[in-house]
Amino acid sequence: MAIDPSLAIEQTLNGLQLGVMLFLIAAGLTLVFGIMDLINLAHGSFYMFGAYLTATFVGMFDHFGLAVLGAVACAAALGIAIELVAMRTLYQRDHLDQVLATFGLTLLANEAVKMTWGPVPIFLNPPAALDQTVTVFGIAYPAFRLAIIAVGLAVGLFLWWLIRQTRLGMLIRAGATNRTMVLALGVDIRRIFTTVFAIGAALAALAGAMAGPILAVQVGMGEEILILAFVVVVIGGIGSVRGALVGALLVGLVDTLGRILLPSALAALFDPATAAGTAGALASMSIYMLMAVVLALRPQGLFPTSR
Amino acid sequence: MRRVSTVLAAAILAVSSTAAADPLKIGMITTLSGPGAGLGIDIRDGFQLALDRLGGMLGGVVTQVVEGDDQRKPDIAVQLARRMIARDGVHIVTGIVWSNLALAVMPTVVRGDVFFISANAGPSALAGAQCNPYFFNVAWQNDNNHEAMGQVVQDRGFDNAYLMAPNYPAGRDALAGFKRFYTGGIAGEVYTPLGQLDYAAELAQLRAAAPDAVFVFYPGGMGINFVKQYEQAGLKAAIPLFGPAFSFSQDILAAVGDAALGVNNTAQWSPDLETPENQAFVAAFQTTYGRIPSLYASQGYDAALLIDSAVRAAGDRFDDDTILRATLREAAFDSVRGAFRFNTNHYPIQDFYLREVVKNDAGVLTNRVVRKVFDQHGDAYADTCGMP
Structure with a gap:
C-alpha cells in the first residue's frame, strides 16, 4: 500500500509528539535514576498529581498556563518534601528496597488522589486558544499537540542549558559519573540530590499537565506511562538526558509507525480480521523489540554515562 | 413490597x-x-x-x-x-x-x-x-450492545463504516456483534492494544480512509482518551461517531466533557x-x-x-x-x-435501547433513551450451548 505523503507527515508528527511526551517523563526519571542511583516507581505519581492539580487549578484560575505553573510548583515542593522524608533513607539501600518503598508510595498516592478527587476520572480540556486544529504542511493538526511538541523541545533546551552551562549542571554531571569523588571534594551532595529530585518531580508534573487534556485524568494514569518511560531510559542509557530525548523520539516513532505500517503489511498475508488482530499484538510489542535490539548491540544504552 | x-x-x-x-x-x-x-x-x-x-x-x-x-x-x-x-x-x-x-x-x-x-x-x-x-x-452477552448499534447504523443508511476496538476477547466480540446487524461497507477495521493511551496515529488513518460513520468500542479510560482526541482532531463535526454504552457511560462522561454531547450509543439500561x-x-x-x-x-x-x-x-x-x-x-x-x-445459556434475553448523551436540568452530562432498538433480544451463541 502506497502511503500518501501528507499522511506520512501527519504520522511522523504524531510519533514526534508521543516521543516528546515520553521525554518529559523519562528526563526526570533518568536524572534521578542515573545521578542518585534510585529506582523511583513513584515518578508516575508526580505525573498523575500534575494532571489532577492542573485540572483543579484550571477550575480556580481559569487560565491553563497559570494552572500548569501552579501544578509544576506544587509538584516540585512535594518532591522536596518526599525527598527529605522518604527518599533520603533509601539511597544506601539496594534496588529491591527502593522498588518496594517507592511502590508503596505509589499506592499511597493513588489512594490520596481517590480520596481527594474521587474514583471517577475528571475533566481537563486544552485551553480554548489551542482547542482547534491548525494547518501545518497542508494537514489539519490539533494545535494542542503542536504545543506539546514545543513544550517538550523547550524543556530539552532548558535541560541542556542547565546541565551543560551551569554550576549545578556541572555537579550533576560529576555526580552521575563519580559520586564518591564529588563527595570527596566537599560538595554537599545531599542538597544536589534534593534539587535533582525536585526537578524530576516538576518535569513529571509538567508531562502530566500536558498529557491531561488529551488523555484520561484518572487514578493510576502514571503507572501506564511509567513502563514506557523506563523503556526510554533503558534505551537511551541510564542517567543521560540526551539519551532520554533520542530514546523517547525513537520509541514514539517506532510505536506510532508500527501501529500504522504493520496492519497494512500483514493485510497482504492474512484475512482482515486475523491481520488486524495480529498487527495489534505485534504493534504493542514493537517498542520492546526495539529495546531488545538496542540492548543486544549496546548493553549500556545509546548514550551511556561512564561510571 | x-x-x-x-x-x-x-x-x-x-x-x-x-x-x-x-x-x-x-x-x-x-x-x-x-x-x-x-x-x-x-x-x-x-x-x-x-x-x-x-x-x-x-x-x-x-x-x-x-x-x-x-x-x-x-x-x-x-x-x-x-x-x-x-x-x-x-x-x-x-x-x-x-x-x-x-x-x-x-x-x-x-x-x-x-x-x-x-x-x-x-x-x-x-x-x-x-x-x-x-x-x-x-x-x-458481549456482542449484544454492539449488535444494537449495528442495527441503528444500518437503519440510518450508512454504507462505509470504520470500526475500532481494543485487541482482547470483548473487543473482537464487539466488532463481530456490530457486523452481525450492519451489512454495509467497511472502510477499515482496527484493533488497538488494550489500555492504549494515544490514538493520534489511528485517527490520522481513519481520516484518510474517509468513512461515513465511525463505530468504536472503548470502555473506561480508553473511551475518555479516544473521544477527547476524536473531537480535538476535528473529526466529531465531520464524521458521526457511534458506540456501545461503554464508551459513553456515566463513569466517563464527566471526564470527556462536551466532546461526548449528542453522541448516540446503545445499552440495555439507561438512568x-x-x-x-x-x-x-x-x-x-x-x-x-x-x-x-x-x-x-x-x-x-x-x-x-x-x-x-x-x-x-x-x-x-x-x-x-x-x-x-x-x-x-x-x-x-x-x-x-x-x-x-x-436464555438456555444463562445469558439474558432483554430489550436494548438507543441512547443519546444530553445535559440534564442541572447541566450534568448523562444519557437519555431515544428509542428501543431490540425487543427481548438474546444472543447468537445460545443455539450451540448444549447445557441440559
Whole structure:
C-alpha cells in the first residue's frame, strides 16, 4: 500500500509528539535514576498529581498556563518534601528496597488522589486558544499537540542549558559519573540530590499537565506511562538526558509507525480480521523489540554515562 | 413490597437458627485500583446499595461480602478467586469487569463448585458450546450492545463504516456483534492494544480512509482518551461517531466533557428508564454516593437482586448447587431495566435501547433513551450451548 505523503507527515508528527511526551517523563526519571542511583516507581505519581492539580487549578484560575505553573510548583515542593522524608533513607539501600518503598508510595498516592478527587476520572480540556486544529504542511493538526511538541523541545533546551552551562549542571554531571569523588571534594551532595529530585518531580508534573487534556485524568494514569518511560531510559542509557530525548523520539516513532505500517503489511498475508488482530499484538510489542535490539548491540544504552 | 419481604425474611431468620449460623458469602472480585477502577467501583457500589436496601441480607440470609481488587490483571483475579473459595468459602463469585479475567477465573470457580454471576463480562466463549452450568451473566452477552448499534447504523443508511476496538476477547466480540446487524461497507477495521493511551496515529488513518460513520468500542479510560482526541482532531463535526454504552457511560462522561454531547450509543439500561425499580435505584444511588449511576452500577445492583431472589427461593438449601442453579435460572427478580429472563445459556434475553448523551436540568452530562432498538433480544451463541 502506497502511503500518501501528507499522511506520512501527519504520522511522523504524531510519533514526534508521543516521543516528546515520553521525554518529559523519562528526563526526570533518568536524572534521578542515573545521578542518585534510585529506582523511583513513584515518578508516575508526580505525573498523575500534575494532571489532577492542573485540572483543579484550571477550575480556580481559569487560565491553563497559570494552572500548569501552579501544578509544576506544587509538584516540585512535594518532591522536596518526599525527598527529605522518604527518599533520603533509601539511597544506601539496594534496588529491591527502593522498588518496594517507592511502590508503596505509589499506592499511597493513588489512594490520596481517590480520596481527594474521587474514583471517577475528571475533566481537563486544552485551553480554548489551542482547542482547534491548525494547518501545518497542508494537514489539519490539533494545535494542542503542536504545543506539546514545543513544550517538550523547550524543556530539552532548558535541560541542556542547565546541565551543560551551569554550576549545578556541572555537579550533576560529576555526580552521575563519580559520586564518591564529588563527595570527596566537599560538595554537599545531599542538597544536589534534593534539587535533582525536585526537578524530576516538576518535569513529571509538567508531562502530566500536558498529557491531561488529551488523555484520561484518572487514578493510576502514571503507572501506564511509567513502563514506557523506563523503556526510554533503558534505551537511551541510564542517567543521560540526551539519551532520554533520542530514546523517547525513537520509541514514539517506532510505536506510532508500527501501529500504522504493520496492519497494512500483514493485510497482504492474512484475512482482515486475523491481520488486524495480529498487527495489534505485534504493534504493542514493537517498542520492546526495539529495546531488545538496542540492548543486544549496546548493553549500556545509546548514550551511556561512564561510571 | 420489598420492605415487607425484608421484614418477613428477618422474621424467618429470627426463628431459623441454621440460617443465622450460615451466612451467605459473596466473593466480590473487581477492578478497584488503576485504570478501569471506575467500572469496578460502580459495580461494587451498585451491589452494596442493593444489599443495604435489603437490610444486609440476600434472600433473607445474612450476607457477607469478601472484597478483592483484581487490578485488571488475570493472574491476580485467579489468585483472589482461589483464596476466596479455599479460605473464605464463598458460595458465589461476582464483580469481574473484564472478559479476559472472567475467562481466566472460570476453571478455578468450576473446580470449587462455586457460581460465577457476572455483572459485566459476557464473553462469547462462555455463551456457545463452552457454556457452563456454574456461569450466569446478569448484564448482557458481549456482542449484544454492539449488535444494537449495528442495527441503528444500518437503519440510518450508512454504507462505509470504520470500526475500532481494543485487541482482547470483548473487543473482537464487539466488532463481530456490530457486523452481525450492519451489512454495509467497511472502510477499515482496527484493533488497538488494550489500555492504549494515544490514538493520534489511528485517527490520522481513519481520516484518510474517509468513512461515513465511525463505530468504536472503548470502555473506561480508553473511551475518555479516544473521544477527547476524536473531537480535538476535528473529526466529531465531520464524521458521526457511534458506540456501545461503554464508551459513553456515566463513569466517563464527566471526564470527556462536551466532546461526548449528542453522541448516540446503545445499552440495555439507561438512568431515565421509567420502571419504578429503576427510579428507586437511581434516586437511592444518587443519595448514597452523590453521583448518577452508570450502567455498570445498575448491573451490580441487579446481580444482588438476582442472588436475593434465587437464595430466597432456595431457602435453607441455598448451598445445594442443583437447587440454587434452578432458582437462579428462574430470574424471579424485578430488574431495574424492566423485562429480564435467562436464555438456555444463562445469558439474558432483554430489550436494548438507543441512547443519546444530553445535559440534564442541572447541566450534568448523562444519557437519555431515544428509542428501543431490540425487543427481548438474546444472543447468537445460545443455539450451540448444549447445557441440559
